[in-house]
Amino acid sequence: MPDEIRVKPEKIRCDACPVMCFIADGKAGACDRYANHSGELVRLDPLTVIERGAPAVAFLDQGENAQDWDGDVIQGKRTFVTAVGAGTTYPDYKPAPFIVSQEVDGVDMVTVVTEGIYSYCGVKVKIDTDRFIGHERAIVRVKGEPIGHVMTSEYGSKMLSLGGVEHLTGGSKAEGRVTCDALMNLCNREAVTMQIDEGAEITVQAGKAPIINGAPEKLMRVGCGSATIGMFAKQWEPHVDEVIVVDDHITGVLSEHEAGKQLDMRPSGIKINGRRSTPGRYFQVAEPGTGWGGTDVEDPLTILKPADPKKAWPGLRLLMVSTTGEQWAYYELDEDLVPQPAEISEALRISADRIAENCEPAMCSVLFMGGAGGSLRAGVTENPVRLTRSVKDALTYVSCGGAEAYVWPGGGITVMVDVMEMPTNSFGYVPTPALVAPIEFTLRREDYGALGGHVNHIQQASEVVNDAVRKVLPAPSQPDPHQAQRNKREGRR
Numbered sequence: 261m262p263d264e265i266r267v268k269p270e271k272i273r274c275d276a277c278p279v280m281c282f283i284a285d286g287k288a289g290a291c292d293r294y295a296n297h298s299g300e301l302v303r304l305d306p307l308t309v310i311e312r313g314a315p316a317v318a319f320l321d322q323g324e325n326a327q328d329w330d331g332d333v334i335q336g337k338r339t340f341v342t343a344v345g346a347g348t349t350y351p352d353y354k355p356a357p358f359i360v361s362q363e364v365d366g367v368d369m370v371t372v373v374t375e376g377i378y379s380y381c382g383v384k385v386k387i388d389t390d391r392f393i394g395h396e397r398a399i400v401r402v403k404g405e406p407i408g409h410v411m412t413s414e415y416g417s418k419m420l421s422l423g424g425v426e427h428l429t430g431g432s433k434a435e436g437r438v439t440c441d442a443l444m445n446l447c448n449r450e451a452v453t454m455q456i457d458e459g460a461e462i463t464v465q466a467g468k469a470p471i472i473n474g475a476p477e478k479l480m481r482v483g484c485g486s487a488t489i490g491m492f493a494k495q496w497e498p499h500v501d502e503v504i505v506v507d508d509h510i511t512g513v514l515s516e517h518e519a520g521k522q523l524d525m526r527p528s529g530i531k532i533n534g535r536r537s538t539p540g541r542y543f544q545v546a547e548p549g550t551g552w553g554g555t556d557v558e559d560p561l562t563i564l565k566p567a568d569p570k571k572a573w574p575g576l577r578l579l580m581v582s583t584t585g586e587q588w589a590y591y592e593l594d595e596d597l598v599p600q601p602a603e604i605s606e607a608l609r610i611s612a613d614r615i616a617e618n619c620e621p622a623m624c625s626v627l628f629m630g631g632a633g634g635s636l637r638a639g640v641t642e643n644p645v646r647l648t649r650s651v652k653d654a655l656t657y658v659s660c661g662g663a664e665a666y667v668w669p670g671g672g673i674t675v676m677v678d679v680m681e682m683p684t685n686s687f688g689y690v691p692t693p694a695l696v697a698p699i700e701f702t703l704r705r706e707d708y709g710a711l712g713g714h715v716n717h718i719q720q721a722s723e724v725v726n727d728a729v730r731k732v733l734p735a736p737s738q739p740d741p742h743q744a745q746r747n748k749r750e751g752r753r
Contacts, residue, residue, distance in 0.1 A: 264377060270355055275351060279291070289321070291689060293688050303346075307730065309729050309732075310340040310683075311338075311732070312338045312340070319497070338740065346375055347375060351362065355639055356640060357373065358719065359717045361705060368640070370705045372700065374640075374699060375699075376698075377632070377694050379429060380424055380425045380630060381443070384629060387464065389472060392548035392549050392554060394460060395459065396410055398456050401456050401729025408421050408427065410481075424643065427439040441694050442454070444695060446626050448685050449626075451463055460471055464626070466680055467625075469623060470623075477506060479586065480622050480623075481554075481619060486512040488615065489514050490517075493520060494523065496514060496608070500514075501528055503578075504560070504563075504581075506553040506587075510537070511638040514540070515540075528572060554588075559700075559746075561580075561591075562748070578593070585619065627677065633672075643712045655749055658675055658699050659741045662682070663678065664681070665699070675699065680735075
């Protein structure tokens with residue numbers, strides 16, 4: 261009897277993105293998001309829903325509608341279906357993977373969810389540090405490939421703009437792959453180490469302190485040198501004759517500053533390098549660096565000029581401190597009016613500690629930014645421009661993984677969202693290369709019908725939520741998208 265002929269299982273083609281992988285049985289596609297299970301194309305990551313409701317205990321008083329406690333620590337009064345794990349609309353003429361309806365306080369609400377494929381996307385990174393990481397416009401690299409640049413600094417923070425279509429598709433294949441990988445890791449709250457041209461090596465992870473040249477940052481500055489004087493002048497005045505707050509941007513000198521004048525402080529004759537702006541405020545006292553106040557200063561005396569003999573006096577008490585209070589030094593002038601290290605008083609020591617106490621912990625913030633293009637909008641309505649108008653008219657609420665998204669003014673639907681407010685592992689990729697990110701549109705059913713939505717594909721939430729879905733609690737700071745939509749709609753009137 262002839263041996264049984266073994267039939268090799270056929271590969272199936274995945275149409276979830278432009279790569280169009282052929283996937284063998286038991287294998288995943290290039291994106292690791294879709295797989296072939298016995299000839300069926302399946303999404304590997306579970307659909308994620310947010311369950312709202314107070315943490316419950318057996319004796320929780322729920323009023324007239326009280327029910328026996330079933331032991332569930334999440335009593336979900338309402339479920340919000342996110343786009344995390346939902347799948348995409350590619351090749352774009354298809355309706356969104358899930359169009360979900362449920363009644364909310366007597367109003368029939370519809371949420372349209374899809375995982376968008378974003379070639380036009382990037383991240384904005386806020387790094388709480390005074391330390392020099394690189395000049396504005398300096399290139400940021402990962403594995404030697406350019407992925408973005410340094411932006412204008414903000415108050416107490418350095419800013420990076422990473423990604424964008426120019427890096428994803430406008431450079432070499434290696435640049436696109438590295439950029440896509442870095443963006444996905446950053447958005448999924450993983451650490452990414454990057455090198456800034458003529459600057460620092462820095463490790464960024466959302467929600468964590470930055471690591472600059474191997475050293476973890478601790479504190480975000482309390483303010484510039486001038487602001488620090490304004491906050492602490494009254495505490496210093498009884499115990500010292502002069503305070504200099506060293507800062508890369510604005511170095512403050514207490515006796516010259518308006519705060520010192522208001523306290524009737526005697527002019528000290530202490531003079532510093534730099535360009536004088538207004539009384540008690542100096543720019544460019546040193547070069548940027550990783551020392552005192554974001555300068556290259558290691559010895560604070562190097563920013564001083566000789567004291568003015570007509571104003572200064574022997575025994576003058578001088579405190580020099582950084583904007584985080586982490587560096588400080590106390591001096592007294594000798595007979596030649598030269599500062600000499602001296603023992604600091606307890607009151608002044610406490611004041612330096614108080615500066616540090618008023619500093620917030622240094623942290624990295626990662627905001628995903630992307631444009632919801634025409635193809636993604638086609639999954640919501642056959643006439644995509646109506647969705648754009650509905651968002652601008654506050655009839656449609658936009659969220660990403662359930663987190664409130666800021667929609668930029670102007671044309672299109674350009675969204676920005678804090679990745680820390682989204683469920684973990686909300687982001688994926690396709691090897692085109694492009695990032696895959698969740699987006700949801702929530703509106704009243706009547707409004708959905710009016711904008712030409714795919715009403716024949718609406719499902720009840722109860723049909724979507726099953727044992728296979730991933731259930732998460734909402735981020736404490738995030739509003740309920742259903743209620744937020746109603747508030748925006750009512751506020752529009």
